[in-house]
Amino acid sequence: xxxxxxxxxxKSYDDKKILKxxxxxxxxxxxxxxxxxxxxxxxxxxxxxxxxxxxxxxEILVNGKKVGVESKKVISYLPERSYLNKxxxxxxxxKYFEDFYENFDTKKANKLLKDLKLDINQKISKMSKGMxxxxxxxxxxxxxxxxxxLDEPLGGVDPATRDYILDTILTNFDKDASVIIxxxxxxxxxxxxxxxxxxxxxxxxxxxxxxELRNKEKGSIxxxxxxxxxx
Amino acid sequence: xxxxLIKYDIKSILKFLSIxxxxxxxxxxxxxxxxxxxxxxxxxxxxxxxxxxxxxxxxNIIINNLMRxxxxxxxxxxxxxxxxxxxxxxxxxxxxxxxxxxxxxxxFLSIIVIAISLLILYYSSDLLNIIKTTILPLLEVNxxxxxxxxxxxxxxxxxxxxxxxxxxxxxxxxxxRKNQNKVLYSIIxxxxxxxxxxLILLLIMFIFALINKDFMNIFITNExxxxxxxxxxxxxxxxxxxxxxxxxxxxxxxxxxxxxNVE
Amino acid sequence: xxxxxxxNNIPIYIQLVDYFKIYIISGKMKPGERISSVRELAIxxxxxxxxxxxxxxxxxxxxxxxxxxxxxxxxxxxxxLIKKLKDDYAKTLIEKFYNEMTALSLNKKEIINYxxxxxxxx
Numbered sequence: 061x062x063x064x065x066x067x068x069x070x071k072s073y074d075d076k077k078i079l080k081x082x083x084x085x086x087x088x089x090x091x092x093x094x095x096x097x098x099x100x101x102x103x104x105x106x107x108x109x110x111x112x113x114x115x116x117x118x119e120i121l122v123n124g125k126k127v128g129v130e131s132k133k134v135i136s137y138l139p140e141r142s143y144l145n146k147x148x149x150x151x152x153x154x155k156y157f158e159d160f161y162e163n164f165d166t167k168k169a170n171k172l173l174k175d176l177k178l179d180i181n182q183k184i185s186k187m188s189k190g191m192x193x194x195x196x197x198x199x200x201x202x203x204x205x206x207x208x209x210l211d212e213p214l215g216g217v218d219p220a221t222r223d224y225i226l227d228t229i230l231t232n233f234d235k236d237a238s239v240i241i242x243x244x245x246x247x248x249x250x251x252x253x254x255x256x257x258x259x260x261x262x263x264x265x266x267x268x269x270x271x272e273l274r275n276k277e278k279g280s281i282x283x284x285x286x287x288x289x290x291x
Numbered sequence: 292x293x294x295x296l297i298k299y300d301i302k303s304i305l306k307f308l309s310i311x312x313x314x315x316x317x318x319x320x321x322x323x324x325x326x327x328x329x330x331x332x333x334x335x336x337x338x339x340x341x342x343x344x345x346x347x348x349x350x351n352i353i354i355n356n357l358m359r360x361x362x363x364x365x366x367x368x369x370x371x372x373x374x375x376x377x378x379x380x381x382x383x384x385x386x387x388x389x390x391x392x393x394x395x396x397x398x399f400l401s402i403i404v405i406a407i408s409l410l411i412l413y414y415s416s417d418l419l420n421i422i423k424t425t426i427l428p429l430l431e432v433n434x435x436x437x438x439x440x441x442x443x444x445x446x447x448x449x450x451x452x453x454x455x456x457x458x459x460x461x462x463x464x465x466x467x468r469k470n471q472n473k474v475l476y477s478i479i480x481x482x483x484x485x486x487x488x489x490l491i492l493l494l495i496m497f498i499f500a501l502i503n504k505d506f507m508n509i510f511i512t513n514e515x516x517x518x519x520x521x522x523x524x525x526x527x528x529x530x531x532x533x534x535x536x537x538x539x540x541x542x543x544x545x546x547x548x549x550x551x552n553v554e
Numbered sequence: 555x556x557x558x559x560x561x562n563n564i565p566i567y568i569q570l571v572d573y574f575k576i577y578i579i580s581g582k583m584k585p586g587e588r589i590s591s592v593r594e595l596a597i598x599x600x601x602x603x604x605x606x607x608x609x610x611x612x613x614x615x616x617x618x619x620x621x622x623x624x625x626x627x628x629x630x631x632x633x634x635l636i637k638k639l640k641d642d643y644a645k646t647l648i649e650k651f652y653n654e655m656t657a658l659s660l661n662k663k664e665i666i667n668y669x670x671x672x673x674x675x676x
Contacts, residue, residue: 073470091602107553110378114550132380143374147303159295160379223600231597251560252602271565271605280562 061124063088063207063238064109068118071104071262078104079262082118086207089235091252093270094242095285096259102242103140105259106211110137122207133162136205140212140242142192146185150178150195157199169202172228190217197225201232208239214248222248250281260289292381296389297396300367304359304397311355312404315348319408345412349405356401357452360394361459365477369467373553383547391540394456398449433518443525450532457539458485464546473554484539492531499527558599566601570609571616578618578629579640589619589627 064086071079079101086092096102107113109120111127122131144153150173157164173180176194184192197213210229214222229239230252243249250256250270258266265288266273270281277284318341325338367376368386376386422437430437462481469476500507505520558573560566577583589595592610596603610627613619617635619627630636655665 090604110374112374112377112551112553114552129380129382132378135378137374137378139374141371141374143371145303145372145375147306156299160292160381227597227600230600230602233603235603247562250562251566251600254602254604271567271608274563274565278563282562 062086063123065121066118067121069108069115069120070117071108071113072116077262082264084257084264086238086240088206088238090254091229091233091239091241092255092257093246093249093253094240094257094259095244095246095281096242097244097289100259101262102259103211106209106240106242109209110135134206136200136203136208138196138200138210138213140215142189142196144184144192144196147183149183150180153184153195153199154180157203161203163204165202165204169198172198172202176224190221193217194221197228201228206237208237210239210241212242212244214243214245226252246282246285247280253281256281258285258288293385293389296381296386297392300363300389300393301396303363304356304393307359308352308356308397308401311348311352315345315352315404315408316411318345318348319411323411342412345408349408352401352405356397357456357459360390360397360456361463364390364460365463368551369463369473369553373551377551377553384544387544387547390460391457394453398452402445402449435518443529447525447529447532450529450536454488454532454536454539455485457536457543458488461539461543464543468552488535492528495531496527555598566605567608567612570599570601570606571612574609574613575616575618575639575643579636579643583629585629585631585633585636587629588625589629591626
């Protein structure tokens with residue numbers, strides 16, 4: 061059974077249509093890039109997958125069931141904003157994840173945080189934005205999930221951190237799980253993607269294997285994307 | 292899961308309130324100490340100041356408790372943290388119940404702390420005597436017990452607080468279904484619902500009064516109400532508030548289950 | 555093993571195949587040498603494990619590597635094949651180079667002189 065399936069999804073606010081008739085299947089064992097400009101509807105789609113928004117039409121199935129408690133057990137989600145309780149220390153946040161997620165691996169989290177030389181007794185509010193993002197990534201990647209959804213994980217981080225993030229994603233990737241990465245900075249990510257989905261003005265324009273696309277269109281994904289949307 | 296949620300919710304509320312609890316108790320004790328030092332105008336004044344500060348702090352605790360709970364509700368369910376709250380593998384109903392139980396427990400704790408500091412401020416053998424000589428005989432004549440009255444009053448205050456709080460939650464939920472001016476709408480919705488609630492209570496009493504002549508006196512005369520009517524009034528209010536509390540709670544959970552639309 | 559600077563314009567797996575090919579025909583990897591697991595290689599080259607798998611499958615199709623059911627993947631022991639591939643590859647390179655040099659109106663002798671000069675520098 062497909063890991064995740066979007067069937068005829070529409071989402072509108074008042075009269076404004078943000079997503080139009082999205083049909084999408086996410087298989088297992090793939091790293092998939094959802095690529096689109098700012099405001100193309102990427103984040104809206106991701107939020108629908110995570111039950112933070114309700115679709116105007118259509119439905120999203122995870123392992124064949126509508127999004128809900130069961131889907132939240134198997135999806136590990138990194139939002140594009142900082143979403144942790146800033147009054148807690150890193151250690152307390154780890155405890156929080158441990159309390160609520162059965163598949164959270166505390167040992168792994170501690171190891172990753174140690175690699176990053178982050179002080180686990182520090183309050184999150186006292187950390188720089190980059191450090192907060194790293195903590196969030198570590199927490200999300202330390203769950204043994206079936207689907208990791210990373211919304212703009214590389215937004216505004218320095219090259220060293222970017223490499224670390226990509227490394228972490230690759231190191232933790234296993235063949236039964238899938239990873240969805242959204243981004244508008246394609247160049248940095250395209251190397252690790254199995255499949256790409258182009259999204260523009262709320263519609264899916266293209267879905268393809270990334271190497272096949274490079275072969276067919278003779279160029280990098282980044283270039284092909286720019287050509288297509290003239291940006 | 293519910294237990295763990297409540298643990299975190301209570302922690303984040305008490306983190307702030309505990310400071311006020313300590314302050315109000317300290318002020319009460321200091322006030323008592325200074326007022327007990329005889330023949331000193333200065334100490335007397337200081338004592339009075341602490342007395343005032345304690346009372347102010349008590350009001351502060353009640354208001355702050357409500358405000359903190361609303362802020363926590365908004366932050367957890369509609370703020371940045373909502374991205375974490377709503378992606379926890381927990382039913383919406385459980386998330387909501389945790390907030391309600393946290394409200395009940397923290398409000399209860401606040402009332403107890405306030406009661407204790409009132410005792411610290413005003414407890415004396417004179418006061419006991421007054422109660423014994425004047426109030427108790429009065430109550431006995433009317434076949435009432437002091438503890439009964441106190442319990443009923445506390446329950447009433449408590450239900451009123453819980454309703455104000457929950458109506459605020461409804462306002463926040465409804466306000467955040469709008470696409471713009473969410474906070475403004477939240478406040479407006481809360482006020483409207485609260486007003487409607489009080490109007491319905493008044494209406495019910497009026498209908499009741501049409502049936503019961505004695506009860507009608509509340510509306511048409513200025514006479515001191517007699518004890519039986521007072522009893523009916525309290526019981527009527529308590530039942531009404533309890534029903535409203537449960538109904539609005541169910542409505543809120545229903546609304547919540549329809550799904551949130553987080554910004 | 556060295557580092558690959560990937561060119562995003564060319565399919566990643568093809569770049570991996572080319573890299574391994576050169577590694578094997580140059581003798582940096584000995585015939586019969588064991589190859590690390592897909593996972594280890596993917597992490598090493600910072601590529602998607604699926605892409606790495608695709609590259610190894612391609613190398614297997616080229617008979618440059620083979621799989622032993624329980625032990626993993628190994629570089630081919632067929633030294634003739636390696637030699638042939640090396641010849642082919644060298645020929646392709648030299649042809650390309652020769653064509654470019656003749657385009658500059660240089661004759662074979664002059665080209666060899668240039669090559670000798672490079673040799674002298676080293």
